[in-house]
Amino acid sequence: MLDVRLARLGLPLPLEPAIGRALMHRDRGAQHEGLVLAWELAVRILAGSLWAVCRDVGATSPALDAVAAKLDRPSLGHWVELARTCATLLRERTEPAALAVRATLDGLQQPLPQDGGLRALSLRIAALPGDGATKPRRIQELLDQLPRYRNDAQSTHKDLGPTFREDSVPALLEGLIDFCERVPLIGSFSLVLVGRLERSAAARSAEFARLHGTFLTWTTRDLAEPTWQKLLSSRPYLFLEPDLVVPLFPMCAASASGSEWHVGWYARQVHKPTVVYQGAGGQEFQLALAPDDLASLARGARTAVDDVASAEILRHDPYRGLLAYEEEHAAIFFGREEETEAAVARVEERSAVFVYGASGSGKSSWLRAGIVPALRARAALAGKTLRTITVLPGDRPLASLRRALMAARGGSPEDAARWARAVDEALAGATRAAKSTGADRAQTNGASGTQVHGASAAATGHSPNTTPDDDPALAHLLRGLAAGGDRPVLLVDQIEEAALAATDPEEGRAFLALVAGAARSAADVGAFVLVSARADLLPALIEHAGLRRFLQDDGLPIGSIPPERLTRVIVDPLHGRKVGIEPGLAETIVADVASEPGSLALLSQVLTTLWTERERFGGAST
Numbered sequence: 001m002l003d004v005r006l007a008r009l010g011l012p013l014p015l016e017p018a019i020g021r022a023l024m025h026r027d028r029g030a031q032h033e034g035l036v037l038a039w040e041l042a043v044r045i046l047a048g049s050l051w052a053v054c055r056d057v058g059a060t061s062p063a064l065d066a067v068a069a070k071l072d073r074p075s076l077g078h079w080v081e082l083a084r085t086c087a088t089l090l091r092e093r094t095e096p097a098a099l100a101v102r103a104t105l106d107g108l109q110q111p112l113p114q115d116g117g118l119r120a121l122s123l124r125i126a127a128l129p130g131d132g133a134t135k136p137r138r139i140q141e142l143l144d145q146l147p148r149y150r151n152d153a154q155s156t157h158k159d160l161g162p163t164f165r166e167d168s169v170p171a172l173l174e175g176l177i178d179f180c181e182r183v184p185l186i187g188s189f190s191l192v193l194v195g196r197l198e199r200s201a202a203a204r205s206a207e208f209a210r211l212h213g214t215f216l217t218w219t220t221r222d223l224a225e226p227t228w229q230k231l232l233s234s235r236p237y238l239f240l241e242p243d244l245v246v247p248l249f250p251m252c253a254a255s256a257s258g259s260e261w262h263v264g265w266y267a268r269q270v271h272k273p274t275v276v277y278q279g280a281g282g283q284e285f286q287l288a289l290a291p292d293d294l295a296s297l298a299r300g301a302r303t304a305v306d307d308v309a310s311a312e313i314l315r316h317d318p319y320r321g322l323l324a325y326e327e328e329h330a331a332i333f334f335g336r337e338e339e340t341e342a343a344v345a346r347v348e349e350r351s352a353v354f355v356y357g358a359s360g361s362g363k364s365s366w367l368r369a370g371i372v373p374a375l376r377a378r379a380a381l382a383g384k385t386l387r388t389i390t391v392l393p394g395d396r397p398l399a400s401l402r403r404a405l406m407a408a409r410g411g412s413p414e415d416a417a418r419w420a421r422a423v424d425e426a427l428a429g430a431t432r433a434a435k436s437t438g439a440d441r442a443q444t445n446g447a448s449g450t451q452v453h454g455a456s457a458a459a460t461g462h463s464p465n466t467t468p469d470d471d472p473a474l475a476h477l478l479r480g481l482a483a484g485g486d487r488p489v490l491l492v493d494q495i496e497e498a499a500l501a502a503t504d505p506e507e508g509r510a511f512l513a514l515v516a517g518a519a520r521s522a523a524d525v526g527a528f529v530l531v532s533a534r535a536d537l538l539p540a541l542i543e544h545a546g547l548r549r550f551l552q553d554d555g556l557p558i559g560s561i562p563p564e565r566l567t568r569v570i571v572d573p574l575h576g577r578k579v580g581i582e583p584g585l586a587e588t589i590v591a592d593v594a595s596e597p598g599s600l601a602l603l604s605q606v607l608t609t610l611w612t613e614r615e616r617f618g619g620a621s622t
Contacts, residue, residue: 005177012045012191013211013263017280019176020214028166035172036150037282040076042176042185043146044265044278047079048251049186050086050104052238053097055296056246059089071297072269073568075338077147077345083108084140100240101187108140108183117174118142118182121149124168128152129160139183151342189238189246193254193261194231204228211236211254211263236263250293253277255285266297270571318573321608322601325369327376327388332573333369335561336362340370343556347375351522352529354551356538357558360601363532364493366558371530372489379487386528387486393498397511398427401474408481408488422480426473427510433471434510469546471513475521482526489528490518496537499544509544516546519554560599566590569600570607 006016018041022034054064063085070078087105090098113119122136125145129152136142153165195207195218204223209216223231227243236254238246255262255277264277264285274288275297316332325333343366347353353371357363368390376386391397391404402423409419474490481488492515502508519529531550533541535557542548561569570586589606593599 002174002177005181007213009177009180010212011180012186013213013216014280015041015045015180015185016214019173021280023173028169029162031169032153032165032172035169035176036153039146039172039176040079040150041265041278041280042180043076043079043083043143044267045185045252046104046183047083047086048248048265049189049238050083050090050101052246052248052251053101053187054086054089056097057090057093057095059086059093059098061085061089064089068297071266073337074268075147075341076150077341080143080147084144087140096240096244097238097246100189100238100244103184104187108138108143110139110182112136112139112142113178117171117176117178120171121168121175124171125149127164139179143179147341148345151338186238189240189244191236191248191252192239193236193263194233197228197231197233199228206231208239209261216261250275250287250289250297253287255287270567317608317611318577319604319607319611320365321605325365327368327372329365330369330373333365334568334572335565336366336370339366339558340374343371344374344378346554346556347371347528347530348378350554351527352519352550352554353531354519354555355530355532355558356535356551356555359534359536360599361558361560362600363534363558367491367493367530367532372491375489375528385486386489387481388489388491389481390491390493392493393495393502393508393511395497395501395503396507397498397502398431398507401511401514402427405477419480423477426477426514430471430473430510430514431507434506434513469509469513469516469544470520470549471510471517471546472521474514474518475525475527478518478522478527479525487526487528489530490515492529492531494533495531495547496533496541499540500537512541512544512547516544516550519550520546563590566593566599566603569603 006019009016015038018038019035022031022038025031025034051068054060064082067078067081067085071082074082087108090101091105112122118139122142122145125142125148126135128149134141136145153160153168191211193209193211193216195209197207198205204225205220206223206228207218207220209218224243227245230245230247231237232249234254234256236248236252238248251266253264253266255264262279262283262285264279264283267276267278267284269275270286274286276284276286278284316329318332320329320332343353343355355363355367372386372388379386387408389404389408391401394400405423406416406420409416411419478488478490495512495515498508498511498515502511515529515531518525518527519531522529538551542551567586567590570589589603593603593606
């Protein structure tokens with residue numbers, strides 16, 4: 001029955017072949033991977049088509065300019081955002097092209113069915129670990145949740161297991177067919193490829209290939225002069241009888257290989273002017289675009305953005321060697337765009353995150369140059385500012401915390417003095433609590449442990465609802481900073497130092513209790529708490545009950561950057577520098593280092609060496 005429904009749809013190429021390739025696998029895990037790719041392709045077709053119609057009718061807005069500016073390396077979330085933004089604009093338009101996608105716009109606003117594939121898919125998303133998202137009421141709201149499913153279900157670090165993915169295959173398949181039935185991806189249009197164009201005294205004719213189903217079918221037809229003049233050979237268009245045409249290139253493209261044509265939808269830039277188009281089953285081809293075509297991907301809106309970004313990039317050397325990236329290096333930090341998007345969504349939902357990974361995996365750089373700048377940009381859109389408090393615990397973690405807190409608060413000398421007293425009182429209280437906890441632990445081997453703990457809680461000022469491993473004093477300080485209007489961001493990098501390097505173990509315990517308490521109360525006090533640790537040193541931290549809860553609730557593992565994205569780390573920081581890179585060099589470097597332990601650090605060091613030695617090679621990296 002699903003085969004019949006799929007055949008009746010006549011989906012735009014190459015979506016039906018993408019679904020077919022996914023189902024050809026015997027392994028259910030491979031089917032899951034292929035169907036996720038098919039969903040991503042469907043969203044790109046939807047967003048790309050609505051974008052083309054907006055461009056054709058002249059519909060624009062600051063929101064569309066903002067999302068279009070991200071199309072150099074779009075994630076699934078960006079495509080969903082582009083589709084939503086274009087749909088909002090087109091609902092107010094009455095031009096023929098806008099009316100031709102009205103069924104699509106109406107479909108996105110339909111209530112979520114009570115049964116069938118879309119409902120089943122919403123239940124699979126709700127079953128993902130974590131607090132979950134708001135229950136979707138409309139199809140658009142389910143589409144908004146698709147990036148979360150993709151990020152969680154595709155992650156190698158999530159505790160989902162193969163059974164979850166295998167059991168999701170029916171929901172993904174039937175949900176995609178339901179979606180395409182209710183939300184026609186290109187409205188009332190047909191997707192066509194223009195072949196040979198001919199002009200004679202009597203007529204104007206064009207070869208059209210209809211790009212639906214599983215293969216191309218060519219026809220020749222006569223067209224009115226105004227319509228014929230709009231067409232270019234080898235370009236795809238949205239076409240509606242008798243004469244409505246909407247250019248799709250460069251959002252969609254076709255590449256000839258012998259007598260065969262491959263249809264793909266824009267995926268990302270590799271480096272200007274080369275972009276990647278993705279077809280069925282993740283297969284890709286590249287095209288070098290003309291400057292006008294490349295600029296049109298962002299509707300011309302990226303000119304000012306590019307100027308600012310290029311100026312920011314050129315302030316720094318392109319590579320950092322073995323040094324961590326700081327927030328000021330965000331413009332040259334590449335390769336973790338998808339993880340950053342997922343992490344920012346998680347932080348905005350939970351207000352705290354505990355990042356852990358192998359030594360050399362780039363935890364510090366990701367927090368400082370990836371997540372924090374993204375949070376700052378999101379806050380700026382809402383008219384708010386962030387106040388970052390960065391702490392490296394070292395061997396005296398409370399002293400490090402005090403320095404960071406003092407630097408975070410400005411104002412008059414009187415304000416600074418009051419703030420210093422509040423900080424000192426909070427840290428002194430935490431120290432007393434840690435010492436009392438140590439005494440309690442020494443006595444809990446006896447019969448009176450519980451009574452001593454109760455007396456200690458009263459003596460140190462802890463609420464009966466808190467524990468010495470979960471101190472609220474730092475949270476109260478963050479609340480005070482938030483009262484000034486800014487949103488505090490507590491960034492504790494290499495927190496394992498407090499457990500392993502502190503010269504006074506009680507000071508280390510006090511510091512960990514303060515951070516655990518701040519993480520637990522972050523949402524209530526209006527702060528973000530970001531923490532990083534080495535994965536191999538987590539055992540020392542999970543001995544601390546507060547940190548153990550933090551890790552269980554908000555732990556986020558960081559893995560290696562996939563090889564296909566390591567090329568961005570190499571190529572993208574060179575933009576605007578008028579420095580060439582030898583063809584194939586990026587791929588060769590990735591192949592050499594990707595399998596090595598600490599590959600990211602090794603890659604960064606290699607790139608720094610190549611950059612510093614570039615003059616020996618005539619200004620090019622070779």
